[in-house]
Amino acid sequence: MATTFGDFIQLLVRKLRGDDEEGECSIDYVEMAVNKRTLHMPHQLFIGGAFVDAEGAKTFETINPTDGSVICRVSLAQVTDVDKAVAAAKDAFENGRWGKISARDRGRLLYRLADLMEQHQEELATIEALDAGAVYTLALKTHVGMSIQTFRYFAGWCDKIQGSTIPINQARPNRNLTLTRKEPVGVCGIIIPWNYPLMMLSWKTAACLAAGNTVVIKPAQVTPLTALKFAELTLKAGIPKGVVNVLPGSGSLVGQRLSDHPDVRKIGFTGSTEVGKHIMKSCAISNVKKVSLELGGKSPLIIFADCDLNKAVQMGMSSVFFNKGENCIAAGRLFVEDSIHDEFVRRVVQEVRKMKVGNPLDRDTDHGPQNHHAHLMKLMEYCQRGVKEGATLVCGGNQIPRPGFFFEPTVFTDVEDHMFIAKEESFGPVMIISRFADGDVDACAVSGQCHGIWPGFWCLHQGHQQGPVCQ
Incomplete structure (x- = not known):
């Protein structure tokens, strides 16, 4: 029951009008038989609870990186x-x-959304x-499983966001x-990268919704489809x-307008440092x-000579090649102590050659295609520059001669x-190894902090507590 008579009357009127009932939303699906199932994928903008065409009916092609097809x-x-x-998000908020x-x-609605995501997790x-x-x-x-966990986590926070006395x-x-x-602050603009399309959306959106905000989501232009499927699930x-809106489009247009819009009260962005600086400036102005x-x-x-070498190889491989290297927390550079350097490299190359590169839908595939063609070209240029500057290319460095964007x-x-490759992030399956002389790091302190030559790095010295070094 509503807490006041006025609220009760408004609730009654809405019920009689059917305003609170789940209305049928017309969705123009793209249907595709893939992975022993039929996918139903929305492909229009999602604004104010409806799937609609863009202004001028403008469209773009989203590409399958496995074979380059549309x-x-x-x-x-x-x-x-x-x-x-x-405007729809602001009206829904106010x-x-x-x-x-x-x-x-x-919170109950967010739990229901998480349940629906779990029901549709294979799709x-x-x-x-x-x-x-x-x-x-x-x-x-990971992409879907962690998204479901994120919504369940933040659903539990909804009634626990409290002030202080x-x-x-x-x-x-x-x-x-x-x-x-x-x-809540109000309308939040969320600008999502392409490496974990659904998971990055969930990390940002779940927290916004739990606090009572409304959102306008701009997925990466090269990976819009899970965001649009997510929009459909919010309806269900x-x-x-109006609480959730999804706008596939270019960052220079949609992302820029969200950053400039006076009714957007917060922007969440994951992406390049260069674009992040520009967004921060636009938000300030x-x-x-x-x-x-x-x-x-x-x-x-950093890998020291007294490590468990098998474990070090395993950790090095996963830290670089996880999710095709398209990982914001990938180990962009490995430092290996001189006495084990050659053996470490030999074992890594041996493991790399065991990796199966192929169709991501095959259950035994280890390494799928890079996300899109422009990124593939960037990786090739990155490796060419490394060779030109004098680094030794031990293996790889080329596009695989097959359809799609395989590297x-x-x-x-x-x-x-x-x-350049020592300083700049590849954001791809490229392991960068430098060696350091034996004994070139001072002994670790009892606290586990390493007082060595690399301020800000992490100590993985065997027998010592892991922790930030040289703080």
């Missing part, structure tokens, strides 16, 4: 579409049911393999308290219209909106600090 044509959002989506329901009911994983080249078995467990100065009248109340879960950035990096892994798992040695 999966379907997807609506290409324009600036006017961004304005419509933001006037819709989303801002009026209890936090517990909000979502297949779409992820088809559109992003993700290995199906990995997509099922703070005693204040005992001036007259005394025994006073001040109360803080946490409230009963999430009110427009309305000083809040902004969260997850940008590029070059994470190191050989690659290993470089003799990499020096000044080289």
Whole structure:
């Protein structure tokens, strides 16, 4: 029952009108028989609870990286579409049911959404393999599995977001308290990268929705299909219209307009450092909106001579080649102590040659295609530059001669600090190995902090606690 008579009357009127019932949403699916199932994939913009064409009916082709074929044509959002989506999200936040329901009911809807994602997990994983080249078995467990876990986690937070009760100065009248109340910020713009399309969407969207915000999501232009399928599932879960909006399109157009829009109160972005700087500037100039950035990096892994070499090889392989190297926390550079360097490289190359590169839908595939053609070209240029600067190309470094965007798992040695490949992130299956002289690192302190030559790196010295070095 509603808590006040006025709210009760409004609830009654909405029920009589059928406004609270799940309306039938017309969806123009693209159907495709893949992976022993028929996929039903929305391909239009999702604005205000409906799938609609973009302004001017503009579209673009989304490509299957496994063979370079066109999966379907997807609506290409324009600036006017961004304005419509933001207006729908703002109305849902300020006037819709989303801002009026209890936090517990909000959590119940997110739990229902997680359940629907689990029911459709094989379909979502297949779409992820088809559109992003993700290995199906990995997509099922990581891309989709972690997305489901994320929504369940944040659904539990909905009714636990609380302020504080703070005693204040005992001036007259005394025994006073001040109360803080946490409230949602409003419309959030979410700009998603292409390496984990559904998981990155979930990490950002689940937290926004749990806090009571509404969202406008811009998936990467090369991987829009799981975001649109997710939009369909929000309808089935009963999430009110306008709370979630999805706009496939270019970053320079859609992402820029979201950053500039005065009614967007926060931007969440994952992508390159260069674009992140531009977004931060736009957010500051427009309305000083809040902004969260997850940008590029070059994470190191240091391997000492007294390590368990089998485990070191295993960890090195997974830290570089996981998800085809399209991983923001990949080990961008390995440092190996001189006395074990050659043996480490030999074992790594041996393991690389065992990897099966092929169709991501095959259950025994280890390594699928790179996400899109432009990224494949970038990796080839990256490796050519490494060879030109004097690094030793031990294996790989070339496109595999077959349809699609397949790139050989690659290993470089003799990499020096000044080289481009030592400083810049490949974001692909490229292992960068540098050697350091035996005993070139001081003994670790009892605390586990390594007082050596690499401030900010991580100590993996056998027998010592893992921890950041030289803080």
